[in-house]
Amino acid sequence: MKNLCKVGIAGCGKVAHLHAKSIEELEAVELTAVWSRSESTATEFAGEYGAKVYPSIGEMVKAESLDLVIVCTPHPFHKDPVLEAAEAGAHVLVEKPLASTLEDCDRMIEGCRAPGVKLGVICQRRWYEPSIRVKEAIEAGKIGKPILGAVQLFGWRDQDYYDADAWRGTWSMEGGGVMVNQAPHPLDLFLWFMGDIEEVYGVSRNLNHPGIEVEDTAVAVVKFKNGALGNVILSNSQKPGLFGKVHVHGENGASVGTQPEGGAMFIAGSTGIPDPPINDLWTVPGEENLLDQWKAEDAETHSKIDATVYYIGQQIGDFADAIREGRDPAVTGEDGRKVVELFTAIYRSTRDNAPVAFPLSPELDRDDMDGRLA
Secondary structure: OOOOEEEEEEOOOHHHHHHHHHHHOOOOEEEEEEEOOOHHHHHHHHHHHOOEEOOOHHHHHHHHOOOEEEEOOOHHHOHHHHHHHHHHOOEEEEOOOOOOOHHHHHHHHHHHHOOOOOEEEOOHHHHOHHHHHHHHHHHOOOOOOEEEEEEEEEOEOOHHHHHOOOOOOOOOOOOOOHHHHHOHHHHHHHHHHHOOEEEEEEEEEOOOOOOOOOOOEEEEEEEEOOOOEEEEEEEOEOOOOOEEEEEEEEOOOOEEEEEEEEOOOOOOOOOOOOOOOEEEEEOOOOOHHHHHHHHHHHHHHHHHOOHHHHHHHHHHHHHHHHHHHOOOOOOEHHHHHHHHHHHHHHHHHHHHOOOEEOOOOOOOOOOOHHHOOO
C-alpha cells in the first residue's frame, strides 16, 4: 500500500492491546512487529495481532523498515526503548507520561532530535469532541483572554490496583502516584488550554493509602506567563471514582469546560470508559443553550465506538500523517515534558515549602527524585 506506515510496538502489556486494536481500524497503518521484555508475553501478543516477535527493538526496526515504534512499556521503562528505536531510525510515540523525571524526558527528546526522528506522547483526550470545543472557543476569542483555569481529578485506587503490577505504588518503580500515573491526561488539557507556566506552589501527600509509598493527593496554585492563574486538585482518595474536569474562565466573564473523565476512573486492561466525555460548563454569550445538544451528540458518538480504542487511533493516525507530511505531530515530546515539568514542580515545592519558578532543569546534583525521597 502506498504511504503505508509500518508500526512496531515495544511493550506488550495491558495498554498495548488498545494500541494494536486501534491500528486495526486505521487505513495505511499496519502493525508488523513487537518486542517485549517478556518473550512469552510478546509471543502471545504477536499471535493475537498477526505480528512478528523480535529479540530487540533495534533489530525490529531495521528488519521491518519500521516508520514508527509505539512504546507501551510501564512509564518507568520508557527511556531505553525510545532511545533504541530512535537510534535505529524510527519515529517514536510514547504512552503517557513521557517519563517520571525531567532527566529521562530530556534524554529522550535529545535522543530523537539527534537522528532527526519525531517524538510524541499519547494524549488522546485532545481528540475528544468536548476538548476540541474548548480549545477552539479559546482560540476564537469567545471568552477573551483566559484568566483562570482549574483542573480537578477525583478518583479512587484500591490496594488491589497497586498489587496488580510490581512497579506500582513505589518511588523507585512507578516514580510517583496520582500526579505521575492518573493525572497526565487532565494536566495536558490544562496546559493545552492555558499556556506556559511561570511559577507553581504546590503540596502533595499520601492521605489514605498506607500500603503504598507514593502520593495519592496533590494541590497547587499556578501562575502562567500570560498573567493567568490556575488551580490544580488531584486525588486518588475518593471512593468511588467521581470525575475529572478542566475549566477555563475568560476575561469577558464567559467560561468553558470539559469533563473528560466521569464515573469510575478508567484502568487499562480492566475497565472501559463508562461515561462519555462532555462539556459540563459553557457560558459563551449566545451559546449557553448548546450544552444539552452537545451532550446528546457526544452520548450518541460514545455509544457507537469503543472510546478506549477510537481516540488512541485518532492520535496514531495524526502521527502517521505527520511522518508522511514531514510536520510535527499534534502532541510532541516537548508537550509531554511540560506535564512532567508541572508535577516535578509540585514535588519540589512540597520539599522546599516554596514556589518553584519555571523553566525547570533536572536536578543532577541531588538524589532525592525532586523531593519525592526527601
